[in-house]
Amino acid sequence: MSQLSVPHLLGIKELTREDIELILTTAKHFKEIINRPIKKVPSLRDVTIANVFFENSTRTRLSFELAQKRLSADVVNFSSSSSSVKKGETLLDTVNNILAMKVDMIVMRHSSVGAPHFLAKHIKANIVNAGDGTHEHPTQALLDSFSIHEKLGVVEGKKVCIFGDILHSRVALSNIFALKKQGAEVMVCGPNTLLPRYLNELGVKVELDLRKALQWCDVANVLRIQLERQTIKYFPSLREYSLYYGINKEILDSLDKEILIMHPGPINRGIEITSDVADSPHSIILDQVENGVAVRMAVLYLLAGRG
Amino acid sequence: MEKRIIIDHQLLQIIVERLCRQIIEKHDSFKHSVILGMQPRGVFLAERIHKKLQDILQKEIPLGYLDATFYRDDFRRKDIQLKANETKVPFAIEGKNVILVDDVLYTGRTVRAAMDAMIAFGRPERVDLAVLIDRKHSRNLPIQANYVGKGVNCLDSEKVLVELTEQEGILEDNIWLMSKMTV
Structure with missing residues (x-):
């Protein structure tokens, strides 16, 4: 076909x-x-x-x-x-x-x-x-799948975790559909207030602990906190968010494996991801843009x- | 459908050998010559010609694959969409003598698209076309092959079917002419 x-x-x-x-x-x-x-x-x-x-x-x-x-x-x-x-x-x-x-x-x-x-x-x-x-x-989810396929050779069977503001993210929903359809395992991780209720129906795992989620996944797709869409306060402060859900080099180094870091952009450096992670060799953020x-x-x- | 063999395995070997000799006659030292097989089915013939030429000349000759799907002039004008194939041109086309290879030359439109696709890699010095089957009197464009395996006179309703062992599920080389049964 x-x-x-x-x-x-x-x-x-x-x-x-x-x-x-x-x-x-x-x-x-x-x-x-x-x-x-x-x-x-x-x-x-x-x-x-x-x-x-x-x-x-x-x-x-x-x-x-x-x-x-x-x-x-x-x-x-x-x-x-x-x-x-x-x-x-x-x-x-x-x-x-x-x-x-x-x-x-x-x-x-x-x-x-x-x-x-x-x-x-x-x-x-x-x-x-x-x-x-x-x-x-949809095109963001397709390019994310393309990038995973390019780096790991296959999407089926891979463990992908989406981090951050799932509730307001169209990238998250499209990615969940795309990854599930291709036979990948999908998890989301973020503060409870930013996780939508329908996740169970989509067959997605939910994890509130950042370290556990990172330890589980092959690919981490990190999302931006979409303050412009948030009409009420979902967490006390950006500083507190980044303390609990910000991905930094120390936490990645403490894992016993290497994972692929993705981000659909625009990045808020120092909030959901630190600069040394975003610019590290594990990060394929600019490959995503090319793809x-x-x-x-x-x-x-x-x-x-x-x- | 009625089908009859127009080239069998033995004849095919003779034809490939002859095509190679003709190419050598014109390309002499092969110093700046490269072979480009046209996707999808021209590549098998290109590989055979390439291997034979290397055997005869005892030297490395660059071989590439060219897909012309995105250069076709019938996009959006056909009911079925064609699937793209890999393009692999691991050398510069600029200044080269290119031998384009395809299995069947029919309307000439694929060759036209292939020339456009090729020029995206640079300006060749000269371009030759080698085909296994030339369906005569059926060209839509002023395009002719320099090296022809076999010229065939056939109707538009007839089809040339190329079966080479490199294709999946094919055990024997055979080129067929298929025509609708006349009752």
């Missing part, structure tokens, strides 16, 4: 294991291409893509834009802060206006959960979810090919 089962990438939840594997193998070919002297292929030269960002982003947006340019697509960018959304236009009107200018694909980030799903029901273009509120961030472009190229290519 060389075709995705879905016309949109709304979330990992909607993908099959075969879809995930197809995206990851295609991404491997694109990674080879972006390391060539001429980093560009003409595949999407008759495709126009709009990046519609209703929420701030540097990494994801740049990564998508580079992926689109490496595939020779025409790209238009839109961010809500400088648009008519401020004048009261609805989401559907905004997007329909963009589509009226003959755009084939929409990459959207939105602060509301389900915004891309809503759009997919009402418009014809292929939609890629670049993050919807606290729900899903992000290849994975997004694969997603865009495969969706465009479905027409």
